Amino acid sequence: MLGNFCYSNPTTLYFGDKALDNLKKELVHYGEKIQLVYGGGSIKKNGIYDQIISILQEAGKTIIEDGGVMPNPTIEKVYEGSKLACQNQVDLILAVGGGSVCDYAKAVSVSAYCEKDPWDTYFLQMKKVDNAVIPVGCVLTMVGTGSEMNGGAVITNHEQKLKIGRVFGPAVFPKFSILNPVFTFTVPRYQMVAGIYDIMSHILEQYFSGQDDNTSDYISEGLLKSLIYSSRIAVEHPCDYEARSNIMWIASWALNTLIAKGKSTDWMVHMLGQAVAAYTDGTHGMTLSSVSMPYYRFILPYGLKKFKRYAQHVWDVRTENKSDEEIAGEGLDRMEAYLKEIGCVMSIKDFGVTADMMEDICDSVFILKGGYHVLTREDVIRILTESLC
Incomplete structure (x- = not known):
């Protein structure tokens, strides 16, 4: 091994066919308002959406829905989600989906309170995050990106013909991620x-x-x-x-x-x-x-x-x-x-x-x-x- 390094990963993973049972105990650490992020609606067809909504309601949370995240999340969608998060002063962004949904959630988490253009600031100039970051949690339904346990967010700007991955620091890592392999069966x-x-x-x-x-x-x-x-x-x-x-x-x-x-x-x-x-x-x-x-x-x-x-x-x-x-x-x-x-x-x-x-x-x-x-x-x-x- 060469060089000197530090290893730390702040994400708590819950793994297995009963993993979702742990969502309720994680929710107690966050305030009332939850921004529920998901994609094109597959979680509504396979029943995962109903399970999540039931858990959130039982926990007494106010749900701010943010659906329609596309497979290659765009900066326009990030602007939309950031505005939603800021206006509602959400306490947690809960991403339910695959890597694109998790990436999007992290991009929103750092962009909601960014006083400048987050695309230019965080993806083009790669500047250090110096504003408040909204915590993120993930319920994974498709695997591949590893976004559930890292600080990465890949965002596309169609106008500029750029797709850029930004790896943020530990503050942006999901606080927790729930991994039930059964949720991936219908992909x-x-x-x-x-x-x-x-x-x-x-x-x-x-x-x-x-x-x-x-x-x-x-x-x-x-x-x-x-x-x-x-x-x-x-x-x-x-x-x-x-x-x-x-x-x-x-x-x-x-x-x-x-x-x-x-x-x-x-x-x-x-x-x-x-x-x-x-x-x-x-x-x-x-x-x-x-x-x-x-x-x-x-x-x-x-x-x-x-x-x-x-x-x-x-x-x-x-x-x-x-x-x-x-x-x-x-x-x-x-x-x-x-x-x-x-x-x-x-x-x-x-x-x-x-x-x-x-x-x-x-x-x-x-x-x-x-x-x-x-x-x-x-x-x-x-x-x-x-x-x-």
Whole structure:
């Protein structure tokens, strides 16, 4: 392990098929007014909404409803929710849904009392939060982002063609999150698979950095092997509780800051995928899968040692009579076959991207320096072009 770091995660997690029973005891810590945040209405169809409303009413809470959060939450929606929170002086924002709903809730929590434009202040300029933050709690119904146990919020600005993820500090982490794997059973297969790859991508973004013998990498390999195993079961049997519970738990540990410790971390797959999504509104996990293989094949020569290790430890590639390049390449081949097997999107053309959009999408890609190779503009164009194939 290299460097010096501090690890702290203030979120309390309640996990299991009885997890929602803990909501009432958490509510006693907050005031009367609860802003109930949710998405397009699926929680009303599957009965989760009624369960939440009943618990809130029994606790004597005043409910301020804030529905209609879209899969890629927009800054316009954040402005709307922030105004609602400020005007009603809410005491808690309760997010019921997937990662987009949780991200939105956190963005509202820091924006409600921001005296300046929160998009410019917190997402473009990345300034420190110096205003009051409204507490957030989460009831998770779809897994993938890990937003239930971190300070991240990814928000889209369609006018500026930007999709930006801001990682806020511990004050913005959810105070509590409720994780019942049964709540994920009714998620459509496409969304489930998108979440599975989002989890995998989070782990890989942190894994493919650094050359030291790092305990975080051993943890990452274990999480990846469990994810691959359980996801294959879940794709065939969506209501398999053990598989779905494992996936839900892996998602939280993939991005709760633990496996990033002692790492530089990469995150270029997210920068590429989010740029595609800013132009197409494509599903997050699927935009990541669509650019991943071209990106990883491009940077493989720069991080050959780690890619070889990945092939051996995660994909069980045999090494006899093979060069390091062959071993590493076979690992990526097995990864690609797995992505196709579970139903990931493998080309950005599936989102409507065409060759004449390359330059504009490239302009929306933020270049980061934590991975094995710092991309040039020409590199980005090449990767995006190969993602069209």
